[in-house]
Amino acid sequence: MVGVDTDMDLASVLIPGVRLRRLRHHPQLRELTSEHRLSVKDLVLPLFIKEGIPIRQPIPAMPGHDQISLDQLPEEIKTIERLRIPAVILFGIPNEKNATGSAAIRPDGIIQRAIACIKRETRHVLVIADLCFCEYTDHGHCGMVHRSLTGTWDVDNDQTLEHLVKQAVSLAQAGADVIAPSGMMDGMVRALRNGLDQAGFVQLPILSYAVKYASALYEPFRAAAEGAPQWGDRRSYQMDPAQAHMALREAALDVEEGADLLMVKPGLPYLDIIYRVKQQFPSVPLGAYQVSGEFAMIKAASAQGWLDEKAVMLESLLALKRAGADFIITYFAKQAAEVLR
Numbered sequence: 001m002v003g004v005d006t007d008m009d010l011a012s013v014l015i016p017g018v019r020l021r022r023l024r025h026h027p028q029l030r031e032l033t034s035e036h037r038l039s040v041k042d043l044v045l046p047l048f049i050k051e052g053i054p055i056r057q058p059i060p061a062m063p064g065h066d067q068i069s070l071d072q073l074p075e076e077i078k079t080i081e082r083l084r085i086p087a088v089i090l091f092g093i094p095n096e097k098n099a100t101g102s103a104a105i106r107p108d109g110i111i112q113r114a115i116a117c118i119k120r121e122t123r124h125v126l127v128i129a130d131l132c133f134c135e136y137t138d139h140g141h142c143g144m145v146h147r148s149l150t151g152t153w154d155v156d157n158d159q160t161l162e163h164l165v166k167q168a169v170s171l172a173q174a175g176a177d178v179i180a181p182s183g184m185m186d187g188m189v190r191a192l193r194n195g196l197d198q199a200g201f202v203q204l205p206i207l208s209y210a211v212k213y214a215s216a217l218y219e220p221f222r223a224a225a226e227g228a229p230q231w232g233d234r235r236s237y238q239m240d241p242a243q244a245h246m247a248l249r250e251a252a253l254d255v256e257e258g259a260d261l262l263m264v265k266p267g268l269p270y271l272d273i274i275y276r277v278k279q280q281f282p283s284v285p286l287g288a289y290q291v292s293g294e295f296a297m298i299k300a301a302s303a304q305g306w307l308d309e310k311a312v313m314l315e316s317l318l319a320l321k322r323a324g325a326d327f328i329i330t331y332f333a334k335q336a337a338e339v340l341r
Contacts (some may be wrong), residue, residue, distance in 0.1 A: 036322045038314065040340045044128065044287070045085050045333035048224050049073065049114040050093040061220035061296045063303075065331055067093060070110075070117055077121045083337035087126035089180060089329055090114055091225050094136055099145070101136030105166045112174035119175045128207060129176035131168055131192075132183045133160070134227035141229055142183040142237065154236055157185050164188065165195030172201040180263070182209040184237045184250075190257035205260035207287065211247040211273055212265045214238035217293025224292065247273045248280050255281060263329075265289035268316055271323040278324025288325035290316065295331040310339065 023033050048067045050057070055069035068076060080088065092111040094103035103109055111129060118127050134142045143160025145153050160183065168179050181188050189208050196204050214235045222228040239246060251262055262281065264274045267290040278286050298316065302309035313332050320328050
C-alpha cells in the first residue's frame with residue numbers, strides 16, 4: 001500500500017468502525033439486508049405457437065423450449081400456473097405467409113386462437129401479445145415493404161402502421177391483456193393508442209419495445225419463430241448498438257405517445273441502457289428482454305461444464321433487476337420459477 005508503513009497493522013488504516021464484511025458474514029443477514037430481490041413475480045415466459053396438430057417441435061438452440069400447437073397449449077398453461085409464472089408473451093407461426101402478413105390480422109389467426117385457448121384455461125395468467133409482422137410475411141421483415149428512391153427495398157413506415165392497428169384490434173378482440181408492438185416503427189404507439197381507443201379498447205395497455213437494438217443475439221429466436229429476413233437486415237428500423245442517447249429519445253417519444261410500459265431489448269449487453277431509461281422514467285414500468293442468444297450462450301457454456309447454469313441464470317436475472325427492470329421476459333422463466341417459488 002503506497003504511503004503506509006508495511007510494519008503497521010493494516011487494520012489501523014481502515015476507517016474506524018467501518019467493516020462492510022460484517023453484513024456478509026451470515027447468509028440470513030445477507031438476505032435480510034439485500035437491496036434487490038428476484039421473484040417469480042418478475043418473470044414473463046415467451047411461447048412459440050405454431051399452426052398444425054399435433055406439434056411439439058424442440059428448438060435446437062434453445063434447450064427446453066419448443067414450437068407448440070394449440071392442442072399442446074392447455075398442458076403448457078397448467079405448468080405455467082403450477083410454477084406461478086404471472087405472464088406469457090406469445091409469438092405466432094402461421095401455416096401461410098404473404099407479402100402483407102395478412103394471417104396476423106385474421107380473427108382465426110394462430111395467436112388469436114391461442115389467446116382464446118389460454119382464456120378458457122385460466123384467468124390468472126396475463127397474456128401479452130407481441131405485435132409485429134416478421135413471423136407472418138414471406139420476406140421476414142417487420143412490416144410492408146416498398147422500393148425506396150435509391151432502388152433498394154425497405155419497410156414502409158406509415159403503411160405498416162395501418163396494418164399494425166388492424167392487428168392490434170384483432171388481438172384485443174381475441175382477449176389479449178397487453179399489446180406489445182415490437183417493430184420499431186416511428187409513430188407506432190400513437191397510431192395503436194388511437195386505433196385501440198376508437199375500437200373501444202381504452203383500458204388495454206401498450207407495452208412498447210421502445211428500445212430494441214439491431215442485435216446479433218436474436219438468431220435462435222428467428223429460427224424458433226421462423227421469421228428471419230429473406231434479404232437485407234433490420235438496421236433501418238431497429239436501433240444501432242452504438243447509440244445510447246437515442247434510446248432515451250425513443251423511450252420519451254413512446255411515453256409521450258401513450259405507452260403504458262416500456263421495454264429494452266436485449267438485456268445483459270444493454271444494462272447501461274436499462275439503467276438510463278429507468279432513471280429518466282422512474283414511474284413507467286420497465287421490462288428487460290433477456291433474448292434467445294443470451295439464453296443460448298448460458299445453456300451452451302453450461303453444457304460444456306464451463307459455467308454453473310443455475311448460478312449464472314440467477315445472477316444474470318438479478319443483474320437485469322438491479323439495473324432497473326421491473327419485469328423480465330426470459331426463456332429461463334420456468335427454470336428460475338422452480339428455484340424462486
